[in-house]
Structures are given as structure tokens and as C-alpha cells.
Amino acid sequence: MRKLTALILALMMVAGLAAVAQAADLSGQTYAIITKSAGNPYNEREASGFEEVIKAAGANVIVKHPAQITAEAQITLINELVAQKVTGIAVAGNDFDALETALKAAMAAGIKVVSLDSAVNPASRLTHINQAGVVEVAQALVDAAYDLMGGEGEWAILSATATASNQNAWIAAMQELLKDEKYAKLNLVEIAYGDDIYQTSVDETQALLQNYPNLKLINAPTTVGIAAASKVITDNELQGKVIVTGLGLPSEMAEFMGQGSVACPYMFLWNPIDVGRTAAYALLEMVNGELTGALGESFTAANGVTYIVTEAGDKGTEIIIGPPFEFNADNIEDWKTVY
Ligand code: RAM
Numbered sequence: 125m126r127k128l129t130a131l132i133l134a135l136m137m138v139a140g141l142a143a144v145a146q147a148a149d150l151s152g153q154t155y156a157i158i159t160k161s162a163g164n165p166y167n168e169r170e171a172s173g174f175e176e177v178i179k180a181a182g183a184n185v186i187v188k189h190p191a192q193i194t195a196e197a198q199i200t201l202i203n204e205l206v207a208q209k210v211t212g213i214a215v216a217g218n219d220f221d222a223l224e225t226a227l228k229a230a231m232a233a234g235i236k237v238v239s240l241d242s243a244v245n246p247a248s249r250l251t252h253i254n255q256a257g258v259v260e261v262a263q264a265l266v267d268a269a270y271d272l273m274g275g276e277g278e279w280a281i282l283s284a285t286a287t288a289s290n291q292n293a294w295i296a297a298m299q300e301l302l303k304d305e306k307y308a309k310l311n312l313v314e315i316a317y318g319d320d321i322y323q324t325s326v327d328e329t330q331a332l333l334q335n336y337p338n339l340k341l342i343n344a345p346t347t348v349g350i351a352a353a354s355k356v357i358t359d360n361e362l363q364g365k366v367i368v369t370g371l372g373l374p375s376e377m378a379e380f381m382g383q384g385s386v387a388c389p390y391m392f393l394w395n396p397i398d399v400g401r402t403a404a405y406a407l408l409e410m411v412n413g414e415l416t417g418a419l420g421e422s423f424t425a426a427n428g429v430t431y432i433v434t435e436a437g438d439k440g441t442e443i444i445i446g447p448p449f450e451f452n453a454d455n456i457e458d459w460k461t462v463y
């Protein structure tokens with residue numbers, strides 16, 4: 125009898141070990157990331173973080189940068205990935221609602237779906253990986269405008285596309301904050317759209333300068349827009365007259381920042397590589413762990429960080445990575461080689 129028990133125990137252990145080994149072998153899983161568009165270094169860094177984590181987990185990775193910065197281009201890619209029967213999809217939405225049919229079909233096929241960087245609506249995702257709180261980003265941008273303009277004057281926003289849900293959420297939150305009496309003398313004259321295309325952003329900046337001769341500041345909540353605006357201001361030697369701030373990639377902005385008369389005294393961002401990494405961790409946990417994306421859940425990823433699922437402003441859920449970080453003359457040199 126004792127022998128039989130020992131044998132059963134031994135068999136159970138072998139079965140248990142096999143189960144563990146099987147759970148750790150993710151070579152049959154494929155995770156895909158769809159960024160907003162090709163040709164944007166921010167999106168490349170985001171994808172590199174995703175790729176790094178998925179590869180380290182031993183699974184397969186597909187990176188898609190749509191040729192056009194449109195929902196249509198993303199829908200085509202989503203449909204292809206569903207046909208390929210991938211395991212998980214992370215997408216930076218070019219539109220809040222337009223991907224719903226395609227992403228619902230993906231989820232109905234058993235594919236785990238999260239958005240990152242730029243949310244899709246709650247019905248289209250299990251959760252959203254948010255680089256920073258929407259209101260925190262908006263507050264940083266409004267306070268920067270107030271500070272750099274001395275509390276009064278004309279300013280404009282130079283955004284990405286008119287349907288980009290992250291930029292639209294930041295702008296809506298900024299408009300809400302601007303209702304405060306403190307900002308009553310800040311005159312927001314226009315919201316322009318450079319479509320996250322460098323040349324379009326240059327053209328839009330030039331149009332703003334032409335149309336508003338008293339313009340004091342351009343606030344660009346896009347890494348493409350802030351770099352383009354800073355280049356136009358610098359080429360026209362308008363540093364100090366028209367100030368640029370917003371959300372920028374240190375590697376692209378260092379030449380317009382630093383000591384002396386610069387286009388951009390300071391700006392904000394987060395680590396785009398971490399945005400991709402966190403989306404990868406969340407998808408891996410959804411497939412191989414307990415995470416569903418429901419409010420109140422949490423998990424500890426392979427990097428040792430515990431991520432918490434909280435309520436998003438759109439009533440869906442999100443995982444916020446951290447606060448926006450300020451880059452200025454004192455730290456830009458340290459960061460320009462990092463991302
Ligand atoms: C651009 C993209 C991206 C945004 C950054 C700040 O690169 O629009 O979605 O998060 O700017």
C-alpha cells in the first residue's frame with residue numbers, strides 16, 4: 125500500500141512538473157502590436173518594448189506600423205491578424221469607435237485585445253494601457269502654457285490627427301481645466317491638426333504664425349508636432365517670441381532645448397518603450413495568468429512591477445504607467461540618448 129502511495133505521488137509530481145513546463149512554453153503563442161503609423165520614432169520605440177517582452181517570454185511577435193495613420197488601415201491589419209489566429213493584439217487607436225467591429229470579432233475569436241497609448245472604446249478592449257493619467261497630462265500642458273506665457277496672451281494647440289483618441293482626450297481635459305478663473309487671460313485661438321506627419325505639421329505651424337501675428341505659444345501634444353513646430357520657430361529665428369511646449373521625444377527635441385535662446389524651454393513625456401512593454405505584460409497575463417482587465421485586478425509582471433487595473437475616464441478600465449515627466453535644459457542631455 126505504501127509503495128502504491130509512493131508511486132501515485134511520484135506520478136503526480138511528474139505530471140505536475142510537466143504541467144509547469146508546458147505552461148512556461150509559449151512558443152505556440154503569437155502576440156501582435158499595431159501602432160498608429162509608420163515613420164514615427166515614438167511608435168517604433170513603443171513597438172520595441174512590446175517586442176522585447178514578448179520575445180523574452182518565448183512567444184512570437186508581429187509588429188505592424190500602418191502605412192496610413194487611419195482607422196481603415198488598422199482595420200485591415202486587425203482582420204489579417206484574426207485570420208492568422210494570433211493570441212493577442214495590442215493596438216494604439218487611430219479612432220476611438222471605428223475599430224469596434226473588427227476588435228469585437230477578434231475577441232469573439234478568443235483573441236485577447238488591449239489598447240495602448242491611444243484608447244479604443246471600452247467595448248473594443250479588455251483594458252487600456254495608459255502612459256499617464258489624462259487629467260495629469262492636461263494639467264501639465266495647461267500649466268506650461270500659463271507659465272511660459274506669463275499668464276496671458278494668444279496660444280494655439282498643434283495636435284496629431286483629428287480622430288486620435290489620446291490627443292482628443294488630453295485636449296478635452298485641457299479645455300475643462302481652462303474654465304478655471306486662473307486661466308481666463310489665456311486665449312486659445314486655434315486647434316490645428318498636423319496628422320502626426322512632419323511636413324503637414326510644419327505647414328500647420330507656418331499657417332498659425334501667419335494667421336496669428338500675436339501668437340505667444342504653440343502647445344503640441346504630439347512628438348511629431350512639437351519637433352516640427354520647434355524646427356519652424358528655429359529656422360525663422362523666433363525663439364523666445366513664439367514659445368513651443370507639449371509632449372516631445374528627447375532624442376528629437378534636444379537640438380531645440382538646452383541653454384540660451386531655445387524654441388522649447390521645457391516639455392513632457394514618458395518612456396514610450398515602457399508603454400509597449402506594459403501592453404505585452406498585460407496580454408501575456410491575460411493569456412497565461414488570471415488577468416481579465418476588470419476593475420480592481422492587479423498582477424506582478426516579470427519586471428517585478430505590480431500593475432493595477434483602475435477606472436478610466438471613458439468608463440472602461442485602464443492601467444496607468446506613471447506621471448508625465450518634465451524634460452528641460454538641466455536634464456535633456458541625459459535623456460536624449462535614452463529615447
Ligand atoms: C505622437 C503620437 C503618440 C503620442 C505622442 C505624445 O508620437 O501621437 O500617440 O502619445 O505623440
